[in-house]
Amino acid sequence: ENIFDRSRMAPKTPIKSEPVDLSKQKGCTPERNPITPVKLVDRPQPDPWTPTANLKMLVSAASPDMRDREKKKELFRPIENSEQSDTPDSLQYDMVDDSTVDEFEKQRPSRKQKSLGLLCQKFLARYPSYPLSTEKTTISLDEVASILGVERRRIYDIVNVLESLHLVSRVAKNQYCWHGRHNLSQTLKMLQEAGELQYGELMTFFHQKEQDLECKFGERKKETIPNSQDGPLLDFSEPDCTSASANSRKDKSLRIMSQKFVMLFLVSKTKIVTLDIAAKILIEETQDTVDYSKFKTKVRRLYDIANVLTSLGLIKKVHVTEERGRKPAFKWIGPVEFPGKTDEPRGHSPTSDLLPGTQRGACAPYQICATGKQKFTRHSSFNTAQPCEETIRKVSSEPSSPRQERQDEYCSKMINLAAVCRQKIEEDTRNSGITSHLSLLPVSGDSDFCVNSLPQAVFPVVQADVPSLSLSNGISSQALHRSTPATSKTENEKPALLPNQPFLCFPSSSLFMLCGGLQENNLRETLPTAGDVGNRSAEAQAAVPPATCQKRSSHKCASPAAPVDDEEPATKRQTMEQSDVPLSLVIPKKAFESPKAEPAPGSGCASPIHLEAFHLDLASPIAPEAADKESTKPSYSQEQEKQSHNKDPDEPSPGKEHISKENAKQSFLPQYLYVQPTAGLSGFNFLFSANQAPGAISLAASPLPSLSIPCVMVPSAALASFPLVCSSAITSPISPASDGSFSTATSMNYSMSGLASTTPVFVGTTAVVTPKVSPLPSVDPQQPAHPALHLSPVLTRSCGAVKLDSPVCMGHPVTLLKLQQPSSAPLTPKSIRPARHEAFFKTPGTLGDPVAWKKNEGNQTRIASSVQRRLEISSTSPD
DNA sequence: CGATCCCGCCACATT
């Protein structure tokens, strides 16, 4: 508009400036006019608008023109001149413009005016930070671009970053939906969790070392983190499940990069991240050598992202002085503890409410599955405390919205899950005392982790002790601990676990749901103890850790390599890796495969939906992709798998085990429900990850925060409602034996299939172990029914389960997968491809084991995506 | 001169 005006004006008007010539030229250059197209015209200077408006217009309009002019001139500093005086002559039409115009020279002002950050501010100014849930604002890229006077390309830059934080979601081509910051805290929390998993160690490391790091950095990263090749998604969060498909393409690195970048801040103790470090970290490339050009490009992108984040008020530019000198860096000035919000709200809190409710519809999915109530129920059980769910639930309501919403929801869910997982882990940890693994996490933990605390109550976990492995154990045990604290001997025995990584399984949607619920709880609560935990973790890192676990943890931490002794061998290593890895999510491929076939008892309904949900959660947020693919198998340890195979394979044992298998399969299936009860589970429905189980593991994870998710168990009752997941593991919760058994059981299940028990498990990375210590049986009891039991986060296990069947899970996390990979083959058949989710966490480096992954990934990825899609579909229509 | 980062070519995806 401005331009127009100007042009018109310009000519007419006196151009005040001296530089007439220039101005003329410009002014003359009508061409531009064209550029500013129509809209401007429309608007024609309006006038009267607010100054701001004018400015905007001007700016935008100007920019093009300006450019030319600028090119020519620029000399002067337009800004000053223009603003101040210029206007005079210019007429009314625009003061600003005039100035600008005339000044064109001046104006052009700098790039600053055209900066992405400023553009972003203008963009953000157009939408409410906290829109009413009801209203959904759709954003037309073309429209915005024209209004702001920029090319669409620039809008993409902004939107992509906003999308990574879930402030907007892509609805359709050229159209985005504005969500505002309602979910920002959730998203951040999720990212934080994911970040811890992925980068916890690193960051810690850095901090410590800071300097060196860089150099080393590369190496370490690799080591520690696996790499992710891709990083899929951190979050996953994205809502886009849909996108999943979309994702397929490139990866939208900007989005992923943005999330990763944010993760770094959230994980960083100092909350300051230098560009170079971030670039290094974000260069996923596995390769050590990153070429300079690549680094340079990465830095450029980071500037783009940083500009947007700065506009959002999340970071600010600072400089850090290092030995070498001063380096550009950014400091996180956004919320650090977001979680609280999120969590709290649930119940009452506003924030949460906001989110959930309307905006997203995210919730919905779960609900569906679960049926709302039940879900809740479960939830409750889960945590007992947490309100989180509520929030979620609320959300659910919106059916209408299509995917997007869902996606969002999913995202939210995902996030929640993550949170939950973490929490769990934390809890577990606390409970156990284990700390385990945390080590890595260090710090970060602190903040976050610490924060949460869950009530342990919920889970009584026990700590199982596990053992030896701590990690693993922890997991398992934990998980169930509640159930039993028993001993976990078994677990111990089983070595298999993986330490850290938790996986998530997604088997059924339900799971998700659960998780979600959990999450909240967890999140929020997370540990009160947290402090302890945190400390511990730190310590752990150090190696101190408490108990056994600690050791292990340390091991892990320390060296990945180090296996833990205890346990299983395989695990160990992997473990380490795992740890790095964040969580894995597992998805059951099978599900796809067989869908529904089984209906699990009942739960049929849910299934489809659930799946979606999961996907969403998992996938979406993270990366849809990841989920897909990975799923599979990966997790187990090879060994285990093998065993499993052997065992399972067809035979499951009778009873429960079979069940397990079945479940597993089923799980995979579309539905996901499982039931499993047979075994000892009695109560539960499922579990997810088996090994992991229980919380313990998760805890371990704790270190990792988020990720780790342990398994969850669901009480049968709960199950009933839902679908389930299954994991073999499950078992126990209830039974006393269980606990010990629990793990075992789980294992068993797996085992059955394979050895799962041992196997797998994923433990959270860090896992910890948890000792069985005390059992809390009682606790459980309480709830036995309620589904919730404790849920530990499930996930993990699932993998195992999955595997059994075939598929596998994938977790993105990697760890597991990696480990197992081997097995995959076997499994595969049925399974479909597992999906991996690596994405989630994947960080570039993360996975250590990429190998396994990769294998899978390649195929899977795509597959996965397809799968996801399917899921989506199904989910959508639940039938 | 190094830090920033605008700009827009161009490839790939989707329609």
Add this chain to the structure above:
DNA sequence: AATGTGGCGGGATCG
């Protein structure tokens, strides 16, 4: 094929 997306990096500006 057209159009939407978005990676990417040259090279201009800033400080």
